[in-house]
Amino acid sequence: MSSNRWVPIGAGVGLRLPHIAEVAATRPSVPWLEIHPENFLANPHATELLLEVRRDYPISVHTVGVSVGSVGGIDHVHLQRVRTLVDMVDPVFVSGHLAWSTHDGEYLNDLLPLPYDEETLRLVAAHIDEVQDSLGRPYLLENPSSYLGFDTSTMSELDFLREVVRRTGCRLLCDVSNVYLSAHNMGYDPYWYIDGLPIGAVGELHLGGFTPEEDEAEPGAQILIDTHAGRIAEPVWELYARAVRRFGAKPTLIEWDNDIPSFAVLLAEARRADEIAGRALAPESRCAVAG
């Protein structure tokens, strides 16, 4: 099998099941694609199409069911199934979330938050070691979308991520939209967060749409929900420009998982990401930032 494991340049899109036949048939112009392995594990027809598509596009595998934060440990059956797909696809990246989503063998439909303390750090680091050993490649860990914090946390999310990277050698997937909406929901500066991530560890960026909702705990205030159900918001594009200036031109993914539009709409968002990254990295832009 030929390898597609060269790191792509530019913005790709999340390949979801409604578009896979179209992409296999028309081969649209997009530098790379990201999939959720969980969409393919019990879908041989989709897997067949994916193996066709992978001949022409670098593929990234973004897991939603590998729960590195679960106290009950990693589900080895699931991990083995993901590994089988990874071995077939030979992706450029394998990534997942700093979260937990399984308990007692039950898969929950949410990516749930973790307290940031030494005990969680040991647990998450041990699970990432296990995942990386099993997959035989580095794992990229994505910063979560946050709606609440724990009184028991003894370190910031940034310190937690930095320490996970140090202990495991994993890399980071910086979801710029998650940074923006978490900063809004939790009351911190998203630019401070971007500036605090370890530059050398960030291998990929995500951009997705969010949905504002009324905050029931605080009437009149809004909470931003990570729905992946719309276009990228303007302030997120501005934050993305900062992320590109800080991390360089990293492969960037447009994520759209609900109310999925035509593939052309996804491509238009990817092209906008490329334009913004190009402007952010232009010499005059860098001088303006330095000044």
Ligand SMILES: [Fe+2]
């Ligand atoms: Fe993401």
